Amino acid sequence: GDSVTQMEGPVTLSEEACLTINCTYTATGYPSLFWYVQYPGEGLQLLLKATKADDKGSNKGFEATYRKETTSFHLEKGSVQVSDSAVYFCALSDLDYGQNFVFGPGTRLSVLP
Amino acid sequence: EPEVTQTPSHQVTQMGQEVILRCVPISNHLYFYWYRQILGQKVEFLVSFYNNEISEKSEIFDDQFSVERPDGSNFTLKIRSTKLEDSAMYFCASSPLGRAFFGQGTRLTVV
Numbered sequence: 001g002d003s004v005t006q007m008e009g010p011v012t013l014s015e016e017a018c019l020t021i022n023c024t025y026t027a028t029g030y031p032s033l034f035w036y037v038q039y040p041g042e043g044l045q046l047l048l049k050a051t052k053a054d055d056k057g058s059n060k061g062f063e064a065t066y067r068k069e070t071t072s073f074h075l076e077k078g079s080v081q082v083s084d085s086a087v088y089f090c091a092l093s094d095l096d097y098g099q100n101f102v103f104g105p106g107t108r109l110s111v112l113p
Numbered sequence: 114e115p116e117v118t119q120t121p122s123h124q125v126t127q128m129g130q131e132v133i134l135r136c137v138p139i140s141n142h143l144y145f146y147w148y149r150q151i152l153g154q155k156v157e158f159l160v161s162f163y164n165n166e167i168s169e170k171s172e173i174f175d176d177q178f179s180v181e182r183p184d185g186s187n188f189t190l191k192i193r194s195t196k197l198e199d200s201a202m203y204f205c206a207s208s209p210l211g212r213a214f215f216g217q218g219t220r221l222t223v224v
Contacts, residue, residue, distance in 0.1 A: 036215075042217065042218075043202075043204060043215055043216060043217035043218040044156070044204060044215040044218075045215070046212070046213075046214075046215075049212065089155075089156060091156075093213070100146055100158045100161045100169055101146070101148070101156075101158065101206075101213065102158070103148075103155055103156040103157075103158075104155070105154075105155040106155055106156070
């Protein structure tokens with residue numbers, strides 16, 4: 001079945017450092033790819049998405065590019081802030097067919113001032 | 114932005130009791146989902162619901178669980194005879210197609 005693998009955390013960075021969280025997937029179809037973020041004590045919020053190869057999703061300074069050739073969707077940010085501390089989940093879904101999400105295990109990011 | 118609403122935000126129940134977790138999806142959405150997240154672990158799919166019936170369910174979703182859309186607006190998850198290991202955050206989601214919106218979750222604590 002479909003699956004998502006992402007780098008294990010926790011990741012601890014200083015403010016203004018560069019962030020990369022790796023995500024790779026296996027899928028039988030042609031899914032959409034997502035990054036969700038979970039701030040402490042809160043639910044899942046969509047951070048960004050990409051629906052086809054070479055699409056770049058971006059939001060709040062975060063970016064991720066759908067790479068079909070490497071089946072990857074790495075999350076990047078050039079300069080993290082303390083407020084970015086959260087758990088980040090990579091996920092895939094073929095929502096155009098109502099398929100459920102498959103989530104990665106999550107990566108906890110802590111940003112220190 | 115439209116929201117999926119879940120109630121209650123936190124539920125404490127005794128082992129063996131039944132609980133009902135409630136969700137109000139976004140109107141005109143077609144697909145509805147329940148996921149759970151055991152503390153510190155990954156988000157797991159439980160069940161999807163389309164056209165008033167279950168379209169897919171995971172192996173976690175056994176006879177202890179059931180879902181209903183009783184009145185055309187609410188979407189409920191019932192857990193019969195709760196166990197300690199049912200303690201988790203339960204997320205509801207709804208989707209028109211192309212994007213899913215998640216609720217804030219219900220934290221279920223079984224004691």
